[in-house]
Amino acid sequence: MDPQTEKIIVLIIVLTAAVITWKMVKDFYITKLHKIFAHLIAVITSSFMLLSSMFLFMPKDYQRGTGPEVELSFMGIVTVIVMLAVLYVFFKYVPQNSDKKS
Numbered sequence: 001m002d003p004q005t006e007k008i009i010v011l012i013i014v015l016t017a018a019v020i021t022w023k024m025v026k027d028f029y030i031t032k033l034h035k036i037f038a039h040l041i042a043v044i045t046s047s048f049m050l051l052s053s054m055f056l057f058m059p060k061d062y063q064r065g066t067g068p069e070v071e072l073s074f075m076g077i078v079t080v081i082v083m084l085a086v087l088y089v090f091f092k093y094v095p096q097n098s099d100k101k102s
Contacts, residue, residue, distance in 0.1 A: 003068050010054075013053070014053045014054050017053050021049040025046065053080050056079055057070045058070065
């Protein structure tokens with residue numbers, strides 16, 4: 001696959017994961033905190049998701065200017081999906097269950 005196409009696909013995956021993370025975290029905290037604090041927490045969390053998911057697609061032996069900047073891998077995509085699924089369970093499913101018990 002063309003290196004530019006891989007970069008575009010990885011960028012779309014990483015940005016989508018960050019936006020989904022921001023939305024889940026903001027929706028969770030907006031009911032508990034002021035909306036400015038909820039937004040700040042969501043931005044910080046999504047920034048960490050952006051960085052961590054970008055590191056997943058970085059080549060193992062990366063050297064600047066000598067090889068590809070990103071490697072599109074099946075395991076990287078699966079890992080991003082698993083991270084989003086875990087966040088979904090933590091921010092959507094678990095709080096609803098704990099609210100029903102009390």
